[in-house]
Amino acid sequence: xxxxxxxxxxxxxxxxxxxxxxxxxxxxxxxxxxxxxxxxxxxxxxxxxxxxxxxxxxxxxxxxxxxxxxxxxxxxxxxxxxxxxxxxxxxxxxxxxxxxxxxxxxxxxxxxxxxxxxxxxxxxxxxxxxxxxxxxxxxxxxxxxxxxxxxxxxxxxxxxxxxxxxxxxxxxxxxxxxxxxxxxxxxxxxxxxxxxxxxxxxxxxxxxxxxxxxxxxxxxxxxxxxxxxxxxxxxxxxxxxxxxxxxxxxxxxxxxxxxxxxxxxxxxxxxxxxxxxxxxxxxxxxxxxxxxxxxxxxxxxxxxxxxxxxxxxxxxxxxxxxxxxxxxxxxxxxxxxxxxxxxxxxxxxxxxxxxxxxxxxxxxxxxxxxxxxxxxxxxxxxxxxxxxxxxxxxxxxxxxxxxxxxxxxxxxxxxxxxxxxxxxxxxxxxxxxxxxxxxxxxxxxxxxxxxxxxxxxxxxxxxxxxxxxxxxxxxxxxxxxxxxxxxxxxxxxxxxxxxxxxxxxxxx
Numbered sequence: 001x002x003x004x005x006x007x008x009x010x011x012x013x014x015x016x017x018x019x020x021x022x023x024x025x026x027x028x029x030x031x032x033x034x035x036x037x038x039x040x041x042x043x044x045x046x047x048x049x050x051x052x053x054x055x056x057x058x059x060x061x062x063x064x065x066x067x068x069x070x071x072x073x074x075x076x077x078x079x080x081x082x083x084x085x086x087x088x089x090x091x092x093x094x095x096x097x098x099x100x101x102x103x104x105x106x107x108x109x110x111x112x113x114x115x116x117x118x119x120x121x122x123x124x125x126x127x128x129x130x131x132x133x134x135x136x137x138x139x140x141x142x143x144x145x146x147x148x149x150x151x152x153x154x155x156x157x158x159x160x161x162x163x164x165x166x167x168x169x170x171x172x173x174x175x176x177x178x179x180x181x182x183x184x185x186x187x188x189x190x191x192x193x194x195x196x197x198x199x200x201x202x203x204x205x206x207x208x209x210x211x212x213x214x215x216x217x218x219x220x221x222x223x224x225x226x227x228x229x230x231x232x233x234x235x236x237x238x239x240x241x242x243x244x245x246x247x248x249x250x251x252x253x254x255x256x257x258x259x260x261x262x263x264x265x266x267x268x269x270x271x272x273x274x275x276x277x278x279x280x281x282x283x284x285x286x287x288x289x290x291x292x293x294x295x296x297x298x299x300x301x302x303x304x305x306x307x308x309x310x311x312x313x314x315x316x317x318x319x320x321x322x323x324x325x326x327x328x329x330x331x332x333x334x335x336x337x338x339x340x341x342x343x344x345x346x347x348x349x350x351x352x353x354x355x356x357x358x359x360x361x362x363x364x365x366x367x368x369x370x371x372x373x374x375x376x377x378x379x380x381x382x383x384x385x386x387x388x389x390x391x392x393x394x395x396x397x398x399x400x401x402x403x404x405x406x407x408x409x410x411x412x413x414x415x416x417x418x419x420x421x422x423x424x425x426x427x428x429x430x431x432x433x434x435x436x437x438x439x440x441x442x443x444x445x446x447x448x449x450x451x452x453x454x455x456x457x458x459x460x461x462x463x464x465x466x467x468x469x470x471x472x473x474x475x476x477x478x479x480x481x482x483x484x485x486x487x488x489x490x491x492x493x494x495x496x497x498x499x500x501x502x503x504x505x506x507x508x
Contacts, residue, residue, distance in 0.1 A: 017144050017147070017148045017267060020149065021148070021151075021261075025155075028155050028156065028159040031163045033316060035166045035175075036249070036317055036321075037317075038167065039171065039174070041241075041245030041320075042241055042245055043175065043245070044244075044249055045241035045244040046117060046172045048232060048244050049109050049111060049114045049244070052105075052229060052236075053098070053102070053105045053114075054098060056226075056229070057098060057122075057125070058124070058125070058128070059221050060090060060094060060222070061091050061132065062087045062133075064213070064214030064215055064216065064218030064221070064354075065083050065211070066132060066139075067214060067217045067349050067354075068213050068214045069083060069133070069136040069139075070136055070139050070270055071213070071270075078199060080196060081198055083133065084133040084196050084198060085198065087132060087133055090129070091126065091128055091130075091132075092125070092126065092129060095122050095125040102114070102115045102118040108237070109236055113172075117172065117176060120176055121179065123180055124179070124180065124183045128183065130191065131186065131187025131191055133196055134191045134193065135147065135150075135190045135194075138193060138194050139267060142268075143194070144267065144268065146189075146193035146194070147190070147193070149189065150186050150193065151186055153185050153189060154181075154182040154184075154185040154189070155182055155186075157185050158179065158181040158185070161181040162174050162175060162177065162179075217358075220345075220354065220358040222361075223358070224361045227364040227366075227367070227368040230369035230372050231251075231372045231383050232248070234373060235247045239380065243379070246324050247384075250324035251327075251331055254331035254332045254334075255331075257335065261297050262298060265294055266342055269290055269347070270349065273287070273350030273351070277350050277351050280406065284407075287402075287406060288408070288413070288415075291417065292417055292419075294342070294343065295416070295417040295421070296420045296469070298336070298340075299339075299417075300423065300424050300427055300454065300458045302336040303427060304427070304454050307428065307431045307432075307454070308447060309328050309329050311446050311450065312447055313328070314443065315447055326380075327380045327383070330384035331387060333387075334384075334387035334391045337391050337392060338395075341399060343402075344399060344401075344402040347405075347406070351405060353405060356401050356402075360398045363394065363397065367390050367394060368386070368387075374386065419466040419469065422461065423457075423462055423465075424458065430457035431450050433453070434449050434453040435450070
C-alpha cells in the first residue's frame with residue numbers, strides 16, 4: 001500500500017468515525033442528561049452490576065479472532081467462514097452460561113433484582129456472535145464509513161429507546177432496553193454491509209494458527225478487564241449499590257474522551273499499523289502522529305473537566321450528584337495518561353507481538369486490584385485516587401516496551417506530545433484567571449466563561465506556537481478523498497490464481 005493510499009484511508013476513516021460519533025454523541029448525550037434526571041443512582045448501580053457480569057464473559061466472545069481477521073495478511077474465504085463458525089458457537093455458549101451464573105451474581109451483590117437483568121442483557125451475545133465477524137471484515141477493509149453508520153444508527157435508536165422507557169417509568173429496565181436495541185441495530189447493519197457466506201466448517205492448520213494468535217490477544221483482554229473492572233467490583237461489594245451508582249456515573253464521564261474519541265482512532269490504528277507491520281520507519285511516524293493527535297484532542301478535555309467539575313456537575317446533573325465531583329476529577333487525571341497509552345496495544349498486535357500486551361495485562365492485574373482495595377478504605381475518592389497512584393508506573397512500563405519494539409527514543413515520544421502539554425498548561429492559567437475575576441457570577445455563566453476561556457487559550461497557543469501542525473491538519477482535511485469499500489469482501493490475488501481469493505485491505 002502506498003503512503004498516499006494509506007493516508008487517504010486513515011483520514012477517511014477518522015473523518016467518518018469522528019463525524020458520526022460527534023453527531024451521534026450530541027444526540028445521545030442530550031438523551032442521557034434527560035434520563036439521568038429521571039432515574040436514580042440505584043438504577044445505575046443495578047445496571048452496572050448486570051453489565052459487569054456480561055462484560056466479563058464478553059471478553060471471551062471472539063477469543064481474539066477479531067484481531068487475527070484484521071492482522072493476518074493471508075486470510076482466505078474458507079478461513080473466514082471457519083472463524084465465523086467458531087465465534088458463533090462461542091457466543092451461544094456464553095449466552096447459556098449467563099443464564100446459569102446469574103443467580104450467583106445476585107447473591108454476590110446481595111441484590112436479587114440483578115438476576116433477571118443479567119439474563120436479559122446476556123441477549124447481546126447472540127447478536128454479537130452474528131455481527132462481530134462482519135464488523136472485523138469492515139475494519140480490515142478500512143470500510144469505516146459503513147461501520148460508523150451502523151454504530152450511529154445503533155446509538156441513536158438505543159438512546160431513544162432508553163428515553164422512551166424512562167419516561168414511561170420502567171426505571172433500570174429502560175437502560176437494559178436501550179442497550180439491546182443498540183446491539184440489535186448495530187450488528188444487523190454490520191451483516192448487511194459485510195455479509196460473510198458460511199461454508200461447511202472444517203478444522204484446518206490456518207485456523208489453529210489464528211486461534212493461537214487470538215488466544216494471546218484474548219487472554220490479555222481478559223486480564224485487562226479483570227484489573228480495570230476491579231474498582232467496580234470492590235465498590236459494589238464494599239461500599240454498596242448507591243455508591244456504585246455514583247462511581248459508575250463519574251467513571252462514565254471520565255471515560256467520554258476514551259470511549260468516544262480515542263476509540264475512533266484505535267479503530268483506524270490497528271488496520272493501519274497492520275498494513276505497515278514490515279515498514280518500521282513509516283510505522284514509527286504513524287505511531288507518533290497518532291499519539292500526538294490523541295494528546296492534542298483529549299488532554300484539554302480531561303484538564304478542563306478537572307477544572308470545571310465543581311460547577312458543571314450541579315448545573316448539568318443537579319445537586320443530587322455532587323458526590324461524584326472529587327472522584328470525577330481524580331479519574332480524569334488518570335485517564336489523561338490512559339488515553340495516550342492506548343496506541344501501544346494495537347501497534348504491538350499489528351507487529352505480531354501479542355505476548356507483550358499479555359505480560360502488561362498480567363502486571364496490571366496485580367497492581368490495580370491491590371490499589372483499589374487499599375483505596376476503598378477512604379471511600380469513593382480513595383478508589384479513584386488508586387488510579388492516579390498506580391497508572392503512572394504502568395504507563396512507563398507499557399510505553400517503554402512499545403518504544404523498544406519500534407526502536408524509538410523517549411525524547412521522540414515526548415516531542416510528539418509537547419505542544420498538547422504546553423497548550424493545556426496555558427489553558428489552566430486562563431481558566432484560573434477567569435475564576436479569580438468572575439467567581440461571584442451565576443453557575444451557568446461561570447461554566448460558559450470557563451469553557452470559552454479554556455478553548456480560547458488552547459487554540460490560541462497552537463495558532464502561535466504550533467502552526468505547522470494546524471496547517472498539516474487543514475491540508476489533510478482539504479485533500480481528503482473519501483474511500484468507498486469494495487462491494488465484496490474478497491478479491492482474487494493477482495499472483496496465484498490457484499489460491500482462494502483473499503481478503504484485501506485495499507478499498508476502491
